[in-house]
Amino acid sequence: MSNRRTNVSAVTGGAVRRALGETGPSWVAGAIAAGPATMAGLIAAGASFDYALLWVVVLSAAAGALAQYLAMRLGLLTERGIASVVEDHLGETWAWVLVADVVIAAGVAQLVIMNTVASVSATLTGLDARLWGLVWALVLAVGIAGRGYRFVELLAKVLVTAVVLAFVASLSVVPVDYGAAASGLVPSLPAGGALLAAGILGGAVHITLITMHSYTMRARGWTARDYGVATVDVGVSMLVAFSVYSVAIFLVAASVLADPELTTVGAAEALGPLVGANARLLFLLGLGGAAVSTLGGNTVVPPFLVADKLGWGTSVDDARYRALLAAFALGSGLGAFIGGEVIGQLVLVLALGTVGTPFAVALVLYLLNSDAVSEPTPPLANAGGIALLVVSGTLAANFVREQVGGGVDALSGAVLAFALALGVATLALFVTYAREEASPA
Numbered sequence: 001m002s003n004r005r006t007n008v009s010a011v012t013g014g015a016v017r018r019a020l021g022e023t024g025p026s027w028v029a030g031a032i033a034a035g036p037a038t039m040a041g042l043i044a045a046g047a048s049f050d051y052a053l054l055w056v057v058v059l060s061a062a063a064g065a066l067a068q069y070l071a072m073r074l075g076l077l078t079e080r081g082i083a084s085v086v087e088d089h090l091g092e093t094w095a096w097v098l099v100a101d102v103v104i105a106a107g108v109a110q111l112v113i114m115n116t117v118a119s120v121s122a123t124l125t126g127l128d129a130r131l132w133g134l135v136w137a138l139v140l141a142v143g144i145a146g147r148g149y150r151f152v153e154l155l156a157k158v159l160v161t162a163v164v165l166a167f168v169a170s171l172s173v174v175p176v177d178y179g180a181a182a183s184g185l186v187p188s189l190p191a192g193g194a195l196l197a198a199g200i201l202g203g204a205v206h207i208t209l210i211t212m213h214s215y216t217m218r219a220r221g222w223t224a225r226d227y228g229v230a231t232v233d234v235g236v237s238m239l240v241a242f243s244v245y246s247v248a249i250f251l252v253a254a255s256v257l258a259d260p261e262l263t264t265v266g267a268a269e270a271l272g273p274l275v276g277a278n279a280r281l282l283f284l285l286g287l288g289g290a291a292v293s294t295l296g297g298n299t300v301v302p303p304f305l306v307a308d309k310l311g312w313g314t315s316v317d318d319a320r321y322r323a324l325l326a327a328f329a330l331g332s333g334l335g336a337f338i339g340g341e342v343i344g345q346l347v348l349v350l351a352l353g354t355v356g357t358p359f360a361v362a363l364v365l366y367l368l369n370s371d372a373v374s375e376p377t378p379p380l381a382n383a384g385g386i387a388l389l390v391v392s393g394t395l396a397a398n399f400v401r402e403q404v405g406g407g408v409d410a411l412s413g414a415v416l417a418f419a420l421a422l423g424v425a426t427l428a429l430f431v432t433y434a435r436e437e438a439s440p441a
Contacts, residue, residue, distance in 0.1 A: 133336020
């Protein structure tokens, strides 16, 4: 890390217009957040509980922006990948726990999202979904492993913008009861809503989004001097684009859909007879764009952390990283062979991310308040981070309690075991921090 001290307490470094032109890394995180898994949670929430969970949707965008801001701050002030920072300040075991957390959460998500991409492609073209899975896997491998991070960033910017416009357009042809929607801004958690609330929040505050940010900023060459543009980057992608995306999808589902068993593709099909073919097409195109952009962004995350932990480069200039990236991209094609209705799989994937997120948030807060960074963390940022930890931890605990109460099968049991393991790790991190604070300087 550079020894220079830079004022990073405010958005500096030029006009907002210039900053907008330089944004990028947080758009990749936004592309992952604005994916079919988030869409599944939003559709299921709206179709099941009308407007009651709108407050969770709004909260998720604010929480997502806050999580990205904290991750941004850590990445800029250390100018290193999070895995190597964790290893230096907590030890190798903690670094491997973080890498395993990310690989499991992102790997499972990759397979299920590929299943969604293949299903949408099959619906639009009539070709077999499994064939589409193989095609998209090859496109990912050639595009990302061949052209590197800047290809992912360009894809994210174009597709996220197009997806937001598609869903805003579909909202314009759906009758929304805005008075009833306003009542959904009052926090309440209907019976059976814990999984969906955890899923919605998990789409915005996800361990993959938090951990990838230091690597995407490094790929752009950003340092502490770029604090201003990095802050604008987070605000535009998460507070604006992701917020509009989430609210639009939720309002469409809450207004005209009443079947919580619908798949994401099924929701688009249901819109046809309800509000017209245009809404159906727009919804399908938005779903397809969101799924592809999420696949592209998610593909780079596990290779980033694994390569960093192994001491490899984290760009395609390093042949080992390039091979790892290509292997992960090609392996994702297996997701198209899963089959079955994807909405339950997608919501569970989001919940899996939610139970892994408190550990990631706790790690970032620990490092921001350690000697890993040269600048003190503002009290307001710390307070927000603690609030984020409490909210994500509470929703994760509610999800676990709901799963146990409803009976545990093989899939939910695996998620439960994952949650318990990371819960123990998070508590151990708290103990470590408390001991360090209590020990003499």
